Amino acid sequence: MKQEKCRAEVVLAMKADKATEEKIEAFVRARGCDGARYTIDPSIGGGIVIYIGDKVYDGSVKGRLASVKRSV
Amino acid sequence: MDYGFAVNRLLASGGNIFETLGITWESIVLHLFSLIVLTVGLYFLLFRPVKKMIKQRQEKVQKIEKENADLNEEVKQMKSSSAKVLSEAKKEAAAIHESAVKVANQKADEIVSEARERAKTLVEQTQREMDEERGKLRSEIEKQIADVSVAVAEKVIEKKLTPEDNRALIEKCLEEWSKE
Numbered sequence: 471m472k473q474e475k476c477r478a479e480v481v482l483a484m485k486a487d488k489a490t491e492e493k494i495e496a497f498v499r500a501r502g503c504d505g506a507r508y509t510i511d512p513s514i515g516g517g518i519v520i521y522i523g524d525k526v527y528d529g530s531v532k533g534r535l536a537s538v539k540r541s542v
Numbered sequence: 543m544d545y546g547f548a549v550n551r552l553l554a555s556g557g558n559i560f561e562t563l564g565i566t567w568e569s570i571v572l573h574l575f576s577l578i579v580l581t582v583g584l585y586f587l588l589f590r591p592v593k594k595m596i597k598q599r600q601e602k603v604q605k606i607e608k609e610n611a612d613l614n615e616e617v618k619q620m621k622s623s624s625a626k627v628l629s630e631a632k633k634e635a636a637a638i639h640e641s642a643v644k645v646a647n648q649k650a651d652e653i654v655s656e657a658r659e660r661a662k663t664l665v666e667q668t669q670r671e672m673d674e675e676r677g678k679l680r681s682e683i684e685k686q687i688a689d690v691s692v693a694v695a696e697k698v699i700e701k702k703l704t705p706e707d708n709r710a711l712i713e714k715c716l717e718e719w720s721k722e
Contacts, residue, residue, distance in 0.1 A: 483708060490709050497716050515696050516703040518712045529715030531699050535692045542688040 478506040479521035483514050483530070498522065 478498035486494070486508075498506045501522050515531030528534075560566070703711075 482712075483703075484705060486712065487705075487709065490712055493713060493716055497720065500720070512700075515700050516708045516711060518715055527715070527719050529711065529719075531703070531711075532696065535695055535699075539688045539692045542684065542691075 476503045476523055478503040479509065480506045481509045481511050481514060481519040481521075481530070483510070483512050483516045485510060494518070494520070501525075 478501075480494055480498070491508075494506055498520065503522055506520075513532065515535070517530040517534070518527075519530050519533065520527040
């Protein structure tokens with residue numbers, strides 16, 4: 471039986487260059503996904519947000535500032 | 543009276559004065575008898591009733607005096623008794639007054655103590671509420687400062703973040719997540 475592969479959702483503030491995209495692909499493959507679907511959202515301010523299944527990797531400027539705000 | 547005639551008769555009778563005056567022993571006896579009868583009559587008809595009346599008056603006066611003395615004694619006793627009663631009433635009134643003053647003072651102390659306790663509780667409650675409000679206000683201000691700071695930081699980072707910075711940030715995140 472073929473194992474169903476997931477597809478990661480990657481949100482960026484601006485389009486990434488080739489080298490960066492390769493690093494992102496490698497990251498998501500290492501977590502069991504066969505590829506990534508990219509979305510450009512300038513509102514995140516910068517950085518990257520990756521959704522893999524229920525897991526969220528938030529490295530955006532907006533997310534980090536929100537984390538700082540919560541800690542304050 | 544004709545003294546000359548009397549003297550002539552005295553001389554004519556040879557010096558006997560009783561004969562001259564016409565006094566005989568029968569008349570003397572008669573007069574004595576009349577005097578005795580008069581005296582006895584007066585004794586029974588006047589002296590005895592008057593004496594009896596005087597005695598009755600004396601007894602009445604004595605009775606009145608005795609009653610007066612009794613009344614005086616009674617009045618004296620009543621005065622003494624009333625003085626004693628008055629003294630006791632004064633003592634009782636003083637005791638009641640003292641007791642009332644004591645109770646009033648005790649009540650006043652209780653009221654003052656209760657008012658102080660209430661005031662203290664009110665001050666403490668107000669202080670506590672003020673502290674809570676101050677804490678809330680401080681938290682609100684801190685939250686607003688944080689919001690403003692984050693908003694400002696977002697704007698600044700958005701404006702100053704270059705593609706190179708963005709790439710470096712992404713690579714750093716991937717590196718950190720890979721270590722987990």
